[in-house]
Amino acid sequence: MRKLFLRLIPVGILCCLALPSVMQAQSDAAKSFKTNCTQCHGADGSGDTVPGKAFHAKDLRSDEVQKQSDAALDEVITKGKGKMPAFGAKIQPDDVTKLVAYIRSLPPKK
DSSP states (O other): OHHHHHHHHHHHHHHHHHHHHHHHHHHHHHHHHHHHTHHHHOTTSSOOSHHHHHHTOOOTTSHHHHTSOHHHHHHHHHHOBTTBOOOTTTSOHHHHHHHHHHHHTSOOOO
């Protein structure tokens, strides 16, 4: 039992050290989403907002969007597509990657 406990201590320490950075990355992505995306896509990603309806914003929770590769979503965010503006000059590449992960984490469409 003591050996098991001594083996788990380093794992616990690593988890405690890594958790704040993971939480910060999620927080940054959520902030970026709120700042840049919610006006059209809504807080839930549905696109059910006045501008979203006017511009036919995609439901980010839909199979159509979720089935796209990370690279494809990255390109849409960076370069824009259709009526969606490009955010490449406004959002850093690392933050775009985090934003794609955040979009993937949105609750599924009901």
